[in-house]
Amino acid sequence: MRKPRRLSNDELAPWVVPVGSGQWEEKQTESESSPSQTAHCPLPTAPWPTLFGNANPVEIEVGMGKGLFLLNAALARPETNFFGIEIVRKYQLYAATRYAIRGLPNVKTACADAKGVLRDFVPPASVAAVHVYFPDPWWKARHKKRRVFTPEFAALAARVIVPRGRLYIASDVEEYFGVMTAIVDAMPAFAVRPEEENLAAPRTEAGFATNFERKALEGGGAVWRVVYSRTEVM
Numbered sequence: 001m002r003k004p005r006r007l008s009n010d011e012l013a014p015w016v017v018p019v020g021s022g023q024w025e026e027k028q029t030e031s032e033s034s035p036s037q038t039a040h041c042p043l044p045t046a047p048w049p050t051l052f053g054n055a056n057p058v059e060i061e062v063g064m065g066k067g068l069f070l071l072n073a074a075l076a077r078p079e080t081n082f083f084g085i086e087i088v089r090k091y092q093l094y095a096a097t098r099y100a101i102r103g104l105p106n107v108k109t110a111c112a113d114a115k116g117v118l119r120d121f122v123p124p125a126s127v128a129a130v131h132v133y134f135p136d137p138w139w140k141a142r143h144k145k146r147r148v149f150t151p152e153f154a155a156l157a158a159r160v161i162v163p164r165g166r167l168y169i170a171s172d173v174e175e176y177f178g179v180m181t182a183i184v185d186a187m188p189a190f191a192v193r194p195e196e197e198n199l200a201a202p203r204t205e206a207g208f209a210t211n212f213e214r215k216a217l218e219g220g221g222a223v224w225r226v227v228y229s230r231t232e233v234m
């Protein structure tokens, strides 16, 4: 993939939600896909209701990486707002540049820890969907506690998704997929939608929706995905 041309901070500003000062502990901000990168990612400062300047439904992607899913989803569904949360700044800026080049008005990004954002920034029952695609598996046993998708994370997703909203999960790691689905299956706040394809994820002609999905498929690997519906249980 060609690197998008570099844009100035001013040019990127409409796609980059400002965050306040403060620091996360290094272990919380590392990414397996970029382990040497650490970021200091406090919460966004812009008030949630004014983020997009309209009342359209909002969907969140946690860990959008280079941002392919949000790019295609935002192009395909202009009446929906998309908010990407990415802990590694260089990926956030890469993704934001893609949206800026196309002038997409319905995508914003924040460099932050998704758990903190879901807990302390996003209001309860305010988003139509949360997407979690190919979260870092943190293979080593002693690193597994760094995984983003934990019971606490699933509870935070349940907190922000509106009743009848959706939680989308995909992974190429069968064990992690099993852990994630076991967590969500045990929650009365979610009901699995076995009949539902992941229609929220527009695919390229080559058949992938995200960068990591492309890597998995090109490597001959399998991909597991599931869609949950938020129940009325609060």
Ligand SMILES: C[S@@+](CC[C@H](N)C(=O)[O-])C[C@H]1O[C@@H](n2cnc3c(N)ncnc32)[C@H](O)[C@@H]1O
Residues within 6 Å of the ligand: 028, 030, 031, 032, 033, 062, 063, 064, 065, 066, 085, 086, 087, 088, 091, 112, 113, 114, 115, 132, 133, 134, 135, 136, 148, 210, 211, 212, 213
């Ligand atoms: C394996 S990559 C997948 C990227 C993209 N979803 C895809 O499928 O191509 C996981 C991404 O999640 C980000 N990430 C990890 N922990 C995070 C957290 N706590 N909050 C936000 N993003 C996180 C990583 O920096 C990385 O970009």
